[in-house]
Amino acid sequence: MKPPLLLIGQGSNDDAYSAEFGRFVHRLRCRLDQTAVSGGYLQHATPLLGESVASLVARGHHRLVALPMSLGRAERDVAAAMALEQQRHPTLMYDGTRPLGADPRLLALLADRLTEAAADISRPRPLELVGARPRLRAVESAPADEFPSHVEPGETAVVLVGEGSTDPDANAEIHRVSRLFWETHAYDYMTVETAFVSVTPPGVPGGLERCRRLGARRVIVVPYLLFAGGLLERVWAQALAYGAGHPELDIRCAEAIGDCEALADVVIERYEEALQLVP
Template sequence: MNRPEPLLLVGHGTVDDSGVREFHAFVERVRARMAPSTVDTAGGFIELSAPAVTEAWAELVDRGHRRMAAVPLVLVAAGHGKGDIPAALEREVRRHPGTSFRFGRPLGPHPVLLDLLEQRIAAVSDRAEWADTAVLLVGRGSTDPDANAEVCKVSRLLQETRGFAFVETAFVSLARPAVPDGLERVRRLGARRVVVAPYFLFDGVLPQRVARQSVEFGAATPDVDVAVAGYLGDCDELVDLVVERYHEALHGDIRMNCDTCAYRVLLPGFESKLGAPQTPHHHPDDPAGGHGHGHSHGHGADVAAAHGHASSHAR
């Protein structure tokens, strides 16, 4: 009887200890869910934190596995999901000849995430006041416009399905508006009650920055009541979504949305990205120094899996 393909959870990594602990706790929660179906589970980071993904891969290989189903623990398909994570996995294929992987989709957007955002917002605000409450959804931010647009899509879905006065979007790095600017926009649109909702999986430097900037804005702007919701966090609902992505990777048709990807189509203001190599950045935790191989986005072996295109390893 063939053993089911193991689930490999791949995170980005953080220098924040609490975020690392939450990732480990979540891996254990997923492992407990998968154990009854005899699916092995391991998790690792591409940088900044231990264990590195190379350790998680080796752990599964040592247990006799040759083909992995990898689910990226990212909310949007920015550079990490499109290039860095699949490239890190491809390096493991080269280190362990005879191994391969299937690559799952990023977690969002998804109704489960909207439900979790609703729960986190409800924990800091009265549902009876939502019709007069604005929400500022704050994403990480990216140089990839497609990734930023995904966060805006979540904001719109939240607005149209949850009954808030309105929902605006901000980013904590690399994209505009920044958190203070987003809060000022909300204020100028007439909100006197706003909940800042960090769109992050686990704790870390960036969600902590979101909370700090929000509290500072509230203290300096007494005419606006600013509350900060929790990030999504380690929970059973998130496990449900990961399990869905795992089965989808094994049996579904995995295709990222390439219609608005700046590496595949010409977007005004991002002309330099069109056809540019997706060269994963240096990962100091990688045993070989982490220097990736540059391949054209959506065509090279390192990134083909991220777009559902067949390659010799990632399928």
């Protein structure tokens, strides 16, 4: 019997993130129908990692493959969390995987989101209040004469937005991804700049301002995020706020990578690689 696959999410208070993460776990269960697949969060959402591990152990699984569902460097957080679970369950053993990172298939998915945003004539979405928290909703397309009807790729810049971290190596990795993305999928565009949602500069407004000063007529904001949720909405909200002060600049926002078969292919490959190391 193959060891279970445990997908580890960072966790979010946002229901959209939890829902999409849950759909992706279900997709993996369908793809790996002879393997137990479970998901757990490090914080902020249920099931927590400890609950998922306890459930697997109770079902007789004492070895598993742990895969962080993150595009950042989550190895330290996951290692610390799994060490705690091993203290709680002394018989538990686990194998890690290679990070998802800048896999060529993920870069291709980013290119798909870029293409979708370039073809969509809607502006960044304004905020409306739903319950106690701001949420985003779609609006009607901008009037046809508000922006130039045709903008060459050479006049269009891209801002790739990562989460941001206190770890310099993690932030440097986002810059590396931006360069790889520019050279492999966005070489026709004026530039691919790097920005971060929080913690470290430049933020989304800083990335947009650099593109404006370089002479871009259109800027497409591409979130380097796996799933929808609070972080994605913060990216959109920051882009919207900047755009309100620069109406001459056509700013468009792409979606996150999202639950899809291509992402599942990458995760399954990481799982199968880890299995090769299991004695």
